[in-house]
Amino acid sequence: MRAYLAVIKDSFREAFASKILWVLIIMIAGFLVLLAGFSVKPAMRTGIDSGDVVDMESLAIRMREAEADSPAGRIRGRFPNELQDKLKAFRPDTADRRTKSELYGGLRRQLAEQIRELSFATETRVPVESLSEEAKTLAGQEATLEEDRQLRLNRLVLEAALPEDVHASPSEVVNVTYIGFVLFEDITLSQDELEKGINGLLQVFIFLFVSVIGTLIAIVVTAPIVPRMFEAGAIDLLLSKPVSRSILFLSKFFGGCAFTLVNAAFLILGMWVILGLRLGVWSNGLLLSIPIYLFLFVLYYSISAATGVVYRGPIISVVMVVIFWFLCFVVGTAKEWIEGAEIRPSTVYTIIPAGEDILAVNTLGRVHAWSEPSGTWEMVFTQNQQQRQMPAFVEVSMRMQAGFPFLGTRYDKKTQRLVTLTKSIPFPLPGNGTSRLFVGRAEDDWARRGGTRASANPRALLLSPESEILAVGPQGLQVFTGDPEKTETSRKWMGLDFTMGKGAGRFVDATPADLPRWKRPFDATMDATTGNIIIFNAGEILLLTPKTTDGKTAYVAGPTRKLDTDEAALLAVAGNRLLVALADGEYRLLNATTLEPTGTSIPRGPEKPRQAIGSPDGRFLAVVSHKSEAWLLDTTTGQAVSNGVLSGDVHALAFNDDSHLLVGDIYMRVTGYSLPDFQRLSRHDPSLTTLQAVYRYGVLPVYTVFPKPGELNAVITRLFEEDNTVAIGGNANDLRADQFEIDIKTPLISNAAFLLVVLVLTCFYVARKDF
Incomplete structure (x- = not known):
C-alpha cells in the first residue's frame, strides 16, 4: 500500500512543481480579485x-x-x-x-x-x-x-x-455595482432575479471556461504523466517491487488528476466565497459542480491514459482525446438534430376524440385526422396562409421558444365542432399575438374558422354542458357570445363603441363582481355534469356555480377550500370526484360539489403533471407528466391501475365517449384500450418515415451505447435548478407550459460504465504487457 500511496503523493508533488499550475493559479487569483469588485446596493424599481x-x-x-x-x-x-x-x-x-x-x-x-x-x-x-x-x-x-x-x-x-x-x-430590489459605481441605474433586481441571473451566468461560465477550456488545458498538461511512467528506467524501478501493475497504473492515473483538482477547487471555491460575501448569493450548485467537472476530466483522461499506455506518447494521447470528443459530438448532434427536426414534431401531444374520428395534435400544434384508406395521419385545421408560408426551421424555432400553441383543444359533441384557444405569444416572436378562438367541423374537413381575440390572458379553455365557450385565467372569466366561426372587429375610441360585425363573436367578462383577482399558480376545469367551474389559485380551491336568468348565464362564487400548499396543481373531474394533482406528486381527491375530502387515500402520482383528465363514466382519472409518465386511478377502489401499457413513454391520454383509454406516444401512434382489462381495441400506427427509421434503428442504438460526456453539462444545469424540469417560459409553476426533464441519471450511468470499461481494459493490458 505504501508504494501506491507514494505514487499518488508523487503525482501531487509533480503537479505542484509544475510551472503551468502556478501560472494558472496566478491567473485564477487575478480573476478572483476582479470578481471581488462586484457588489450590490439597495434601490427602488x-x-x-x-x-x-x-x-x-x-x-x-x-x-x-x-x-x-x-x-x-x-x-x-x-x-x-x-x-x-x-x-x-x-x-x-x-x-x-x-x-x-x-x-x-x-x-x-x-x-x-x-x-x-x-x-x-x-x-x-x-x-x-x-x-x-x-x-x-x-x-x-x-x-x-x-x-x-x-x-x-x-x-x-x-x-x-x-x-x-x-x-x-417587488418592493425590495438592488442595483449591481462595481468598486462602488452603479453599473446600470435603470436595471434593478430582486434577490430572486439576482440569484437566477447569477446562476445562469455561472452555468455558461462552467460550460465554456471550465468544462471546455479548463478540460483542454488539463488534458494537454497531464498527457505526459502516464507515458513518462512507462519510460525505460522508471517502469523498471517501479516493477522491481512486489506491486500490482493494475493498481500501480490506477494510482498514477488518479494521482494525475491532482492538477485538475487543485485548479478547479481554487477557482470554484474562490468564486463561491466572493459571490456569497459580496452579492449575497451562496450557490450550492457552484460547489457541487466541482465533482462533476472532475468526473468529466477523468472521462477524457481515461482515453489519454489508455493511449499513453499503448503508444507511450503524449501527442498521440491528446490526438486520441480530440478524436474521441469529435465522435461523441457527432453522435450527440445527429441525435439532437433528428429529434428536433422529426421525432419531437411527430410526437403526440394531445388526443381529441371527435365523434367517430380521432384527432391527434403533435408538439408543433399541427392537428391531424386519421385516414383509414391510406393508413396515415392527414393534416387538418391548417393555419392561415401567412403562417403556412413560414419556413420549417422558423416554425420549429418558434415552438421551441413559445411552446405548445394551444391553451385548450375541446370537441363539442352537441355542436359537433372542434374548439381551440391559442396561447398569447409575446412580440416579437413569430406568430405573436393575443389568445384567439378557432373552431372547425368534420363536414368542413376540419377547416379552421374564426379567430376572435380574448381580451385578457386566459390560461384554460372550458366548455359548459350547454356548449358555452369560456376562457379563464388569473385576470378572470370570459364567456364567448355570438358565432365563433366569425370574428367581431372592435372599434372603440374615447368610450364610444364603433364595433363592426356585431353578433359575430366576442368574449365578454363574466367574473363574479365580488371576487378578487386570482393568483398564480393557477388552473381551472369544468364539471361536465353540473356545469360548475372549479378554480385553483395559489393553494386555494374555489367553486363557481352557474345561474341562468332570462337565458343568460352568470357564475356565482360557491364554497372554497385551502389546501395548505405552495405547489402548482392541475385539476380534473370524474363523476363527483375532483382530482388535485400537485406538482410534487401528492395527489388529493375531493368531492367535486362540496370540495370536502372524500376520505379515500390515493397513491402518489408522477411529479410535474402536464395533463389531467376524467373518464365520461366517472370511474377513472388519468394524468400524464412532463416526464412522459402516466398514472391511472380507479375512483371506485382508490387504487392506481397498473399495466405495461402505462409503464413506457406516454405522451398523451384521452377518454372517448365509451370511456375507452386512448394512449399516444412517439411516431404519432395512438392506441385504444378497454378498461380496466386493457384489451386493445384500435391502433393508429403510421409507417415510419426514412428519417424516423434511421433514428430508431441506427442513431438511437449507437447513441445508447456511446459515452455521453457532453450530457454532463445537463447534470451541471440541474445543480443550478430547483426542479428537475425546465420550463420554456421560465415559470416552473405553470404546469400547462412545456417543461423538459433534465436527465442526470443517463449521462452519469453511461459515462461511468464507459470509464469502468476503459480502465478495466487498460489494467488488463498493463498486467499482460511485457514492458
Whole structure:
C-alpha cells in the first residue's frame, strides 16, 4: 500500500512543481480579485421596460378602448396626439411588423416618461382600493415624499391602473455595482432575479471556461504523466517491487488528476466565497459542480491514459482525446438534430376524440385526422396562409421558444365542432399575438374558422354542458357570445363603441363582481355534469356555480377550500370526484360539489403533471407528466391501475365517449384500450418515415451505447435548478407550459460504465504487457 500511496503523493508533488499550475493559479487569483469588485446596493424599481409588460398587443388594445374617465383613459390622455392617433388606427389583424414595433416602442417610451413626472400619481386618480399596501402607505405620505419615493409611487399607480398588462414589481430590489459605481441605474433586481441571473451566468461560465477550456488545458498538461511512467528506467524501478501493475497504473492515473483538482477547487471555491460575501448569493450548485467537472476530466483522461499506455506518447494521447470528443459530438448532434427536426414534431401531444374520428395534435400544434384508406395521419385545421408560408426551421424555432400553441383543444359533441384557444405569444416572436378562438367541423374537413381575440390572458379553455365557450385565467372569466366561426372587429375610441360585425363573436367578462383577482399558480376545469367551474389559485380551491336568468348565464362564487400548499396543481373531474394533482406528486381527491375530502387515500402520482383528465363514466382519472409518465386511478377502489401499457413513454391520454383509454406516444401512434382489462381495441400506427427509421434503428442504438460526456453539462444545469424540469417560459409553476426533464441519471450511468470499461481494459493490458 505504501508504494501506491507514494505514487499518488508523487503525482501531487509533480503537479505542484509544475510551472503551468502556478501560472494558472496566478491567473485564477487575478480573476478572483476582479470578481471581488462586484457588489450590490439597495434601490427602488421606478421605471418600466419591455419585460414589465405582460403583452404589448393586449396593452395597446386596452389603452385604445379604455373609457376616457378611467385610470387607463387618463393615462392615454397624457400621450402626444400622434401616439393617440396611432392607437386609434391600430388593428392587430392588419398591422405589419414594422407598424407594431413602432407603436409598441412608442407606447412603452411614453409610459416610461409619464411615470417620471411627479404629478402622474395624482392626475391618474386610481381608486384607493385598487392600490397595493405599499402604494397606500406611500400615497398617505405623498405630500412629504422624496423624489425617488414619489417615482416609486408612480410605478405602483401604473400597476394598479393596468393590472392585467403590467407585472407587479417587488418592493425590495438592488442595483449591481462595481468598486462602488452603479453599473446600470435603470436595471434593478430582486434577490430572486439576482440569484437566477447569477446562476445562469455561472452555468455558461462552467460550460465554456471550465468544462471546455479548463478540460483542454488539463488534458494537454497531464498527457505526459502516464507515458513518462512507462519510460525505460522508471517502469523498471517501479516493477522491481512486489506491486500490482493494475493498481500501480490506477494510482498514477488518479494521482494525475491532482492538477485538475487543485485548479478547479481554487477557482470554484474562490468564486463561491466572493459571490456569497459580496452579492449575497451562496450557490450550492457552484460547489457541487466541482465533482462533476472532475468526473468529466477523468472521462477524457481515461482515453489519454489508455493511449499513453499503448503508444507511450503524449501527442498521440491528446490526438486520441480530440478524436474521441469529435465522435461523441457527432453522435450527440445527429441525435439532437433528428429529434428536433422529426421525432419531437411527430410526437403526440394531445388526443381529441371527435365523434367517430380521432384527432391527434403533435408538439408543433399541427392537428391531424386519421385516414383509414391510406393508413396515415392527414393534416387538418391548417393555419392561415401567412403562417403556412413560414419556413420549417422558423416554425420549429418558434415552438421551441413559445411552446405548445394551444391553451385548450375541446370537441363539442352537441355542436359537433372542434374548439381551440391559442396561447398569447409575446412580440416579437413569430406568430405573436393575443389568445384567439378557432373552431372547425368534420363536414368542413376540419377547416379552421374564426379567430376572435380574448381580451385578457386566459390560461384554460372550458366548455359548459350547454356548449358555452369560456376562457379563464388569473385576470378572470370570459364567456364567448355570438358565432365563433366569425370574428367581431372592435372599434372603440374615447368610450364610444364603433364595433363592426356585431353578433359575430366576442368574449365578454363574466367574473363574479365580488371576487378578487386570482393568483398564480393557477388552473381551472369544468364539471361536465353540473356545469360548475372549479378554480385553483395559489393553494386555494374555489367553486363557481352557474345561474341562468332570462337565458343568460352568470357564475356565482360557491364554497372554497385551502389546501395548505405552495405547489402548482392541475385539476380534473370524474363523476363527483375532483382530482388535485400537485406538482410534487401528492395527489388529493375531493368531492367535486362540496370540495370536502372524500376520505379515500390515493397513491402518489408522477411529479410535474402536464395533463389531467376524467373518464365520461366517472370511474377513472388519468394524468400524464412532463416526464412522459402516466398514472391511472380507479375512483371506485382508490387504487392506481397498473399495466405495461402505462409503464413506457406516454405522451398523451384521452377518454372517448365509451370511456375507452386512448394512449399516444412517439411516431404519432395512438392506441385504444378497454378498461380496466386493457384489451386493445384500435391502433393508429403510421409507417415510419426514412428519417424516423434511421433514428430508431441506427442513431438511437449507437447513441445508447456511446459515452455521453457532453450530457454532463445537463447534470451541471440541474445543480443550478430547483426542479428537475425546465420550463420554456421560465415559470416552473405553470404546469400547462412545456417543461423538459433534465436527465442526470443517463449521462452519469453511461459515462461511468464507459470509464469502468476503459480502465478495466487498460489494467488488463498493463498486467499482460511485457514492458
